[in-house]
Amino acid sequence: xxxxxxxxxxxxxxxxxxxxxxxxxxxxxxxxxxxxxxxxxxxxxxxxxxxxxxxxxxxxxxxxxxxxxxxxxxxxxxxxxxxxxxxxxxxxxxxxxxxxxxxxxxxxxxxxxxxxxxxxxxxxxxxxxxxxxxxxxxxxxxxxxxxxxxxxxxxxxxxxxxxxxxxxxxxxxxxxxxxxxxxxxxxxxxxxxxxxxxxxxxxxxxxxxxxxxxxxxxxxxxxxxxxxxxxxxxxxxxxxxxxxxxxxxxxx
Numbered sequence: 001x002x003x004x005x006x007x008x009x010x011x012x013x014x015x016x017x018x019x020x021x022x023x024x025x026x027x028x029x030x031x032x033x034x035x036x037x038x039x040x041x042x043x044x045x046x047x048x049x050x051x052x053x054x055x056x057x058x059x060x061x062x063x064x065x066x067x068x069x070x071x072x073x074x075x076x077x078x079x080x081x082x083x084x085x086x087x088x089x090x091x092x093x094x095x096x097x098x099x100x101x102x103x104x105x106x107x108x109x110x111x112x113x114x115x116x117x118x119x120x121x122x123x124x125x126x127x128x129x130x131x132x133x134x135x136x137x138x139x140x141x142x143x144x145x146x147x148x149x150x151x152x153x154x155x156x157x158x159x160x161x162x163x164x165x166x167x168x169x170x171x172x173x174x175x176x177x178x179x180x181x182x183x184x185x186x187x188x189x190x191x192x193x194x195x196x197x198x199x200x201x202x203x204x205x206x207x208x209x210x211x212x213x214x215x216x217x218x219x220x221x222x223x224x225x226x227x228x229x230x231x232x233x234x235x236x237x238x239x240x241x242x243x244x245x246x247x248x249x250x251x252x
Contacts, residue, residue, distance in 0.1 A: 001036040001037070001038065001236070002036070002037055002234055002236065002237055003033065003034050003035060003036055003037065004028060004031060004032065004033050004034070004035045004037060004060075004061055004091050004093065005033040005034060006234070007037070007040070007061065007063070007093055007230075007234075008027060008028055008033065008093060010230070010233055010234075011093070011095055011098075011099075014102050014104040014105050014106075015095055015098045015099045015101075015102040015104075015105070015106055016098060017095075017098055018098075019097075019098045019101055019102075020096060020097045020098040020101075021097040021101075021127075024067070024096050024097045024098070025067040025069060025070050025094070025096070026067065026094055026095055026096045026097065026098050027093065027094070027095075028091065028092070028093050029067060029068055029069050029092050029093070029094050030068065030069070030082065030085045030086065030090070030091055030092035031061070031085070031089075031090070031091025031092060032091065035060055035061070035091055036060070037060040037061045037091075037237060038060065038236070038237060038238065039057060039058055039059040039060060039061075039237065039238045039239075039240070040059055040060070040061045040062070040063060040230070040237055040238070040239050040240070041053060041054040041057060041059040041061070041062045041063070041239075041240050041241075041242055042062070042063050042064070042223050042226060042227055042230075042239060042240065042241050042242065043062060043063075043064050043223070043241070043242035043245045044064060044065050044066060044216065044219055044220050044223060044245060045064055045065070045066045045068075045245060046062050046064045046066075046068040046081045046085070046092055046094070047081050047245060048079055048080065048081050048084050049244045049245065050062065050064075050081070050242050050244060050245050051081055051084040051085055051088060051090055052084065052088075052244075053242055053243065053244045053245075054088070054090050055088040055090060057240060059090065059240070060089075060090065060091060061090065061091045061092070061093060062085075062090055062091070062092050062093070063092075063093045063094075063095070063226075063230075064092065064093075064094050064095075065094070065095060065096060065099060065107065065219055065222065065223075066094065066096060067094040067096055068081050068082055068085065068092050068094055069082055097128070099222065100128045100172060100173065101122070101128060103121075103122050105225070105226075105229065106222065107172045107173070107218075107219050107221070107222045108120065108122075108128060108129075108130040108170055108171065108172050109130065110221050110222040110225050110226075111130075111170045111172050111191070111218060111219075111221050111222075112130055112132055112168075112170050113225075114150045114151060114221050115146070115147055115150055115151075115168065115170065115191060116134060116135060116146070116150070117130075117132035117133065117134065117168045117170065118132050118133050118134070118135060119132050119133065120132035120170070123169070123178075123181055123182075123185050125180075125181035125184050125185060126169075126171065126178035126181030126182065126185075127171075127175075127177065127178055127181075128171050128172065128173075128175055128178065129169055129170075129171045129175070129178040129181050129182060129185070130169065130170050130171070131167065131168070131169045131170075131182070131185045131186075131187060132167075132168060133166060133167055133168070134165065134166055134167075134168060136166075137164050137165065137166040138164075138165050138166075139163065139164065139165065140158065140159075140160045140162060140163075140165055140189060140209045141160065143165045143168075143189060143209075143211070144156065144158040144211055147191060147211050147213060148213075151213055151217045151218070151221060152217070153213050153214065153217050154249070154250065154251045155251035156211060156212060156213045156214065156217075157210075157211070157212040158209065158210065158211045158212070159200065159203065159204060159209050159210050160209060161203070161204050161207055161208070161209055162188050162189065162207050162208060162209045164188055165188045165189045165209065166188055167185075167186050167187050167188050167189075168187060168188065168189050168190075168191065169181075169182035169185055169187035169189070169190045169191070170190075170191045170192070170218075171190070171191075171192045171193075172192070172193055172218040172219045172221075173192075173193045173194065173215050173218060173219050174192075174193060174194040174215065175192035175193060175194070175195075175218075176192055176194055176195030176196050176199040176200075176212075177199065178190075178192070179195065179199045179202050179203050179206070179208065179210070180202060180206070182203075182208055183202075183203070183206040183207075183208050187208055188208065188209065189208065189209040189210070189211060190203060190208050190209070190210050190211070191210075191211045191213065191218070192210070192211075192212060192213070192218060193212070193213060193214055193215035193216070193217065193218030193219060194212065194214075194215050195210055195212050214247065214249060215247070216246065216247035216249070223241055224241060227239045227240075227241055
């Protein structure tokens with residue numbers, strides 16, 4: 001039977017933990033590497049509700065993108081996800097910026113693929129910036145509508161300062177700080193999950209359209225492709241995507 005260690009070794013093949021950013025906390029964050037596993041739950045984040053879901057499904061492991069333990073713990077509340085993991089004996093493997101940065105398979109490669117961005121390459125100018133081309137040139141409104149549908153967004157924000165869109169940059173999650181790099185890479189449009197006001201000003205000045213899809217929508221796109229990849233590598237394990245986790249954002 002496969003063990004937790006087999007899962008972490010699998011990730012080392014395309015998103016090594018050593019490639020995670022210095023501030024990050026990635027890898028096996030709860031549990032024992034020698035725990036045998038038959039059922040695994042996948043979620044973007046590990047919340048107490050996600051742990052409960054895993055326990056109800058008899059999952060021995062949760063794989064998430066965001067670290068369930070990010071800052072040093074000073075106390076362990078009984079309602080916290082970390083406490084509930086220990087209580088239920090569920091392990092946690094969290095692959096964060098190493099999965100963002102992976103050029104073989106990761107959050108940004110999945111985001112680019114979902115949007116129809118061809119041959120995405122990692123930029124040397126940004127932190128987690130990937131750049132590619134659309135099959136054919138379009139306008140920003142049409143592209144924004146396409147992005148909304150492709151990512152199943154209830155709503156999104158976009159600007160219209162560039163009459164054409166062909167070269168597209170993506171930076172999942174809180175990627176707004178990569179806007180200058182996106183402009184230097186020649187991007188007509190920049191798709192991200194979070195962008196600050198002054199970064200929008202920079203984008204406007206640089207003539208780059210921005211599409212802000214929300215942090216969750218920009219990253220949850222990796223979960224189902226990752227599930228498929230894991231199922232192919234471990235056919236004897238049952239992998240399930242969390243049904244209880246979402247960012248609960250609504251639009252008026």
